[in-house]
Amino acid sequence: MELPFDLDELVRGALREDLGRSGDVTSEITVPDGAAARGRAVARAPGVVAGLSVFRRTFVLLDPSVAVTTSVFDGTAVEAGTALAEVRGPARSILGAERVALNFLQHMSGVATLTRRFVEACAGTGSVVLCTRKTLPGLRALERYAVEAAGGRLHRGGLDGGVLIKRNHLRMAGGVEEAVVRAKAGAPHTLKVEVEVESLEELKTALAAGADAILLDNADLETVFEAARLVAGRVPLEISGGVTLDRVGDIAAAGGLLISVGRLTHSAPAMDIALEVSPA
Amino acid sequence: MELPFDLDELVRGALREDLGRSGDVTSEITVPDGAAARGRAVARAPGVVAGLSVFRRTFVLLDPSVAVTTSVFDGTAVEAGTALAEVRGPARSILGAERVALNFLQHMSGVATLTRRFVEACAGTGSVVLCTRKTLPGLRALERYAVEAAGGRLHRGGLDGGVLIKRNHLRMAGGVEEAVVRAKAGAPHTLKVEVEVESLEELKTALAAGADAILLDNADLETVFEAARLVAGRVPLEISGGVTLDRVGDIAAAGGLLISVGRLTHSAPAMDIALEVSPA
Amino acid sequence: MELPFDLDELVRGALREDLGRSGDVTSEITVPDGAAARGRAVARAPGVVAGLSVFRRTFVLLDPSVAVTTSVFDGTAVEAGTALAEVRGPARSILGAERVALNFLQHMSGVATLTRRFVEACAGTGSVVLCTRKTLPGLRALERYAVEAAGGRLHRGGLDGGVLIKRNHLRMAGGVEEAVVRAKAGAPHTLKVEVEVESLEELKTALAAGADAILLDNADLETVFEAARLVAGRVPLEISGGVTLDRVGDIAAAGGLLISVGRLTHSAPAMDIALEVSPA
């Protein structure tokens, strides 16, 4: 997924949030007008970088005369101490945009870093890791970009990007069979119909009713493997619920699964990245 | 801090982000039009709740006929299994707003939960815990609200809410003394001048130059205690840098400190909260 | 499809577009302040009504004291002379919102009326009529709502609501087989992969490559029937290109087709509806 074409609005909003009415008072009263500076963005911990173009755009939107050169690509795993980008321009502009630029970069890289750990835990199994709709409000597009940059896959982008009948729908709709049949009849022909099941019995019902994909939620390892055997690759089989780094490799070993992990986006700790600014 | 008076814009944006153009396709094709439902928001893990009014507002903005009753107050520590709120109204509306409402509530409660742990680790020391400007873009007001609801204190809300001369400014301004003197002369009379120091030597210079507050960054425990002795309560002394839950109690023991912790806002894992929907 | 929850923004924009800076000058200088009026919206030609809630919302957003009562439901076919709604309130407010309210209602009803004609031409064939992405900029959600109200079905709501490999993609991607294989591997598991073909040869290739749906563009009637036989209901078969009211019945007779018609949304003439205002 590419970043949205109208990213500027989001970045401007974040700059406003930090600059307020009166802007960077501290720089204005301590740094001489016209002073030139350079800043080096450096990883202070190992991780997977994502969001360098958002980082760059933040400086440029505050002041088009700032130049940002990046030295790695999004998706790259770096060691602590790696230089990620260099920023050159008026010192006040660099200092004024610093925090917002880092807030974007640290969060996106945090998501990428956590995603990569899940992806690596599944390496060689033929199973893939997906993010979910459990994203931070306003940041979904950036988080999805970071997940993909780190090798994760994307679930639907929102409620209109697929049909996914979850437990709450089933309680309202009267059960797996009825819900799937109704959905197959009513869904736009461009969307698949996926249904959540919580037992192998329900899984069989779903397949028989013509579900295009199955979501098996909160199952133990044995059930996951049995489900994979039952589905046998006919439709995508998604596993969710309590998927930790400790467990994900064992689950993935069932092969060919889609493993969706909410914490990639709602609980990824920020990657530690600093900007060191000095006179140019 | 109260929530912003114009919260609706943020919530509407989050609803749009999830509903897209075509809305909740799944509910529309599986749940009968007009079906009534009730949903119970339940904590699935212990934590400190924050954001219930945002949770409520999300449902109401999607459909004003949805009613939300909360059973705890923001800032309450709850056990796993505690019911937090009840939602009643058209099933499609409840299902359509569910994820966005939870995304807000889980993130804000995650911030509150982590904050409370830091606050409790400092209990009885006279030191307090602060959040920083290291917030997620667009969500700063909500995160700050959650920090305060959990007993944390607030640092400046943005670049125009205080003068804080950090290492990057010092490199451009020529040193602690010069920067503080310049800032005291140039700052609006409503803002204090705080300066970052990295040694006791610099701390003494800052005090002598008239700094209104001191930020001691990345210091070891011994230096923190010595700094506290030197400052002796004349001005606020803020400690930052690598403040983990393990260390915060030892630091706080120096007494009367402001301990600022970026991870409260940039790295708080979501609190696990579910909405269980059933026919009403 | 329901109307978007944040319709108000669109309606407010349309009111601004008509009222400009200075508002309804004519009413202000000819109609006494405080005069009460009633208006009757009447069909001046037969047609299928759609958009009454947008019509109502336009008056209410201009002046919350205006009351609008509707006497038919969206999707109803009416004769010329049928009263559709009654509006009561301050005369200046009714006159000020009249044109905008009608502009919405006439366009949406125009789309519904044309759609119904296509739907009726397919009655009894098991084929259905779909709208496309050829909508008027800014009005897509309203037009899709009108299509559905009239018995039409919806194609994907936008570029992220399905995978549809068209001729232009094929030219870039190297042919039907290669494009479908690549898409099946790369598509989110919630979206089907549909591909455009222009011959029965290509259709067979597409099926063999695993396409989830087929779009047959600009085919003659014979080819349509042969395509329907070949596909035999295994995947959705969509027909598009030059589908006029004259031809649609013959095409539909092949049975079980999805017939997509751009003109439902890009070329529907407005339905003639008037608002007759008089003193209340």
Added chain:
Amino acid sequence: MELPFDLDELVRGALREDLGRSGDVTSEITVPDGAAARGRAVARAPGVVAGLSVFRRTFVLLDPSVAVTTSVFDGTAVEAGTALAEVRGPARSILGAERVALNFLQHMSGVATLTRRFVEACAGTGSVVLCTRKTLPGLRALERYAVEAAGGRLHRGGLDGGVLIKRNHLRMAGGVEEAVVRAKAGAPHTLKVEVEVESLEELKTALAAGADAILLDNADLETVFEAARLVAGRVPLEISGGVTLDRVGDIAAAGGLLISVGRLTHSAPAMDIALEVSPA
């Protein structure tokens, strides 16, 4: 009328409407990143072109590296098969903006094409054709531009661009004489006062009361001619109501009329224009 200086907002909104959250999924998974393409916009039916700068702007706003060269001017009548513009740049960007760019161009050209037919039907009569406020919500400025490009004239742009006392106002105001007198006294001195009449009697009253322009609505041909004789060029005489292509020439023959036609904007069928994309 020139296009509004802040057109970009409208175009960006239309791009968002089509791209949704996740953008052009199809191109991303079928077209290689970095592939270059060229697209030719070709008329597939005869018509009058309008909106080429909006067409161009759509591509450029999605991706500034796309270049668009136009080969005709707005207002040009073209044959089927005429090339209108060439687009060069990254294939994904061209495919991603294609539909929105065409939706604008086809609608505006549709309006221009229909307008030209009315204009030509009045050629040599000294009567002119005007559009009305019966425009599609959000698109008024673009439609008015297209009307003028095709040789039509503009009525007021909105409620604050002129005083036009219509039948509904007259019912509230107590008749033609009273309404005109009141309007002449109350209108800003920069606006003329036009009044709708439905008989020659009312027309005489309006002239006597000092109306600056007369709108004769729904009159038969004879009445139109008689009205033109009565007015004798002293003030503008506007004719409206049921003006079809069949009738407009006969009406226009009365000479010197302003003939306003709602269908120019509310019912113009799209002009058929395609974009043929191939590798560059």
Added chain:
Amino acid sequence: MELPFDLDELVRGALREDLGRSGDVTSEITVPDGAAARGRAVARAPGVVAGLSVFRRTFVLLDPSVAVTTSVFDGTAVEAGTALAEVRGPARSILGAERVALNFLQHMSGVATLTRRFVEACAGTGSVVLCTRKTLPGLRALERYAVEAAGGRLHRGGLDGGVLIKRNHLRMAGGVEEAVVRAKAGAPHTLKVEVEVESLEELKTALAAGADAILLDNADLETVFEAARLVAGRVPLEISGGVTLDRVGDIAAAGGLLISVGRLTHSAPAMDIALEVSPA
């Protein structure tokens, strides 16, 4: 002129401008949560009040539980000490909105007060006072409302609300005659054509060319009277340029003039109004 129907957006923007990110810190830390208050808005100088509904709306948008009762109408001349409105509700909400509400009310009342002085200076002459487009950016609608509330008249609301050929146009267009002729041919039939003249010679040319209105700029008193005699009420005659309170009465005495005064809107001093808040 009525206030714009979508005033809320402007008021919300003003509240955001003052409340910033963190809101009314002072009230939050000094006034108990839940404390009730009443505030009395009192004129501290004589003047003409305008903007009470904007004043009220400011409180209500910050907190819908605040109630505002007004005791005079817009357009009323009041003495120093007159109570204008009473505000009741939560103390923090009243204090948080106070300044913004007063900023609106004081400016609008300032405009009304100055306008009234000009209007009174022309009383009995048959000449009227108009405001111009020299308004404060973003506040034009409010200022025009205030002018009218005080008995002033309105010029065109913006560039599209009338044709006014000024000196700068004349220099580009080649003179009064040519410009008027061109404008009469090209103007929409709903707009009058007004032209600026700077001599009686030009005035005669303008009349001969068919100008619908004349603007005589920067003329001495004698010329104004002579112009009035020449025009003799056939078309509106507008006087502008250096119209001070000292001179306006003498000018107005020529009778039947439109006297436009930029300073009504660009230079009106605020009316002194205070809000006295006390416990309820």
Added chain:
Amino acid sequence: MELPFDLDELVRGALREDLGRSGDVTSEITVPDGAAARGRAVARAPGVVAGLSVFRRTFVLLDPSVAVTTSVFDGTAVEAGTALAEVRGPARSILGAERVALNFLQHMSGVATLTRRFVEACAGTGSVVLCTRKTLPGLRALERYAVEAAGGRLHRGGLDGGVLIKRNHLRMAGGVEEAVVRAKAGAPHTLKVEVEVESLEELKTALAAGADAILLDNADLETVFEAARLVAGRVPLEISGGVTLDRVGDIAAAGGLLISVGRLTHSAPAMDIALEVSPA
């Protein structure tokens, strides 16, 4: 203070306010398309210029091909007749943006001119002049910029930029001592606590309670001097209330005061500046 980085939004709003839907009708019908012009912005009265970059930006946002060259800097005092800037480009674009550009420049220069007079009246006293939150809604950032350009100082930018306990808070909080103590405990450590006093008694209480700054409101000259003696430079002493040009010098003579003057922003008359346009 620098101008906000996202000034364009404000300028675009002002252009829309003036151009309306249909733009500059007059120029379109009187000035030939493609005609080139130059405009000279000339001071018609002496004053202090501020806002030239906003002036420039207005032209450029309407038409990027317009070039603006300025010949003085913001903050410069100029005589009547001084050329301030030259504008070159398409005549229609220059005429279309002229009024809005001047509205910004005249207001900002008006604020700067008034500010300079107050500043000069305090020259040599060590006292400084401040603007307040009594700004025109939407224009605060521009007005504060103008104040500073003219040598004035800035008070807090809004309610979250400092703690200022005013009379209304005191009535709710129970008196100076209690309010200050509460505020010192509750205020963020980056903000000072200032309190309004109306007597020397209260002033002493405030100092004893630890107030970081004192606002003495509506005091006579003698009290001001006595207050200055009492405070003796320990904390900032702000004077407000009825500070006219006549009185400000006498007040300032007390030395070291902050003198805040609402009229700098709410009552500054526009500086008279004209744009003379002629063919290029």
